[in-house]
Amino acid sequence: MRVIRFGEQTATPWANGGGHTVTLLQHPAHAEPTEVIWRLSVAEIVGSSAFSMFRGLSRWFVPLTDEVEVTVDEQSNRVHPLDALSFDGADRVSTRQHQQTTHNLNIMVRTGAVDLRLRRCTLEPGESLGPRLTPSSARPIGDEYPGELDALVVLDGRLTGASGEVAPWSLVTEPTGCDLAATAPTHVLHVHITLADRGKPSAAHPL
Incomplete structure (x- = not known):
């Protein structure tokens, strides 16, 4: 993370x-x-x-x-x-x-180069983020496929964890299984980007 x-x-x-x-x-x-x-x-x-x-x-x-x-x-x-x-x-x-x-x-x-998936989540105070995030794709992501992204954007509210406080409009990469929890009502946007040429047509999946 x-x-x-x-x-x-x-x-x-x-x-x-x-x-x-x-x-x-x-x-x-x-x-x-x-x-x-x-x-x-x-x-x-x-x-x-x-x-x-x-x-x-x-x-x-x-x-x-x-x-x-x-x-x-x-x-x-x-x-x-x-x-x-x-x-x-x-x-x-x-x-x-x-x-x-x-x-x-x-x-x-x-356009045509990536598969984009977006999912918005709402967290109540004290609720942990990790259990709310399920892997967005069965395909691996990270160093093996540079240019791909699994991340979340904090839209409002506030998160905290071992890495400290995460304020609104910040980005957390590789968040699945992280220890972050909400300290206020919080909305986050889960963003998953994979390359379209990994055997799947390009598509966009909005909120």
Whole structure:
């Protein structure tokens, strides 16, 4: 298990000045945003903003703090906190929110290159995380298949364990069987990414 704490990562400002992005983890590690196979990040959006286009990528958008109105190719969608909206990276996307500043989880995957599975879990105070997580795939994952990911994102609340406290918007890799437990009502998103060319067609399985 590895904990990637949101507060310890560097924020990258947007070119249009509409916000900034904190990359939690991506593959390849040093690729430009347009060249990644997958990326998990948290964006801070200030006011209304237009998204950059990422052709060849599929995207999932999860508001973390407030409801956001997301317009995708002129189709308006009200997305509530912790719900997910998926769209193509080549779509024209803009956002409008009630609060001046919002934070949002963004997941991008190379279309056709990976199998993505997402599952949201709710933990009550004192409830352990480990028993709630079952292996997402019978196929092994990790060093044998670099570029694959089994992880969870803490959407809200708080977890604690031998590795210390895990605050919202942090990422925990290889979490199955971990000793983390909730110290407040907590929502986590289990993210499982495998390579599509391991004998299975690419697919996306949303929340």
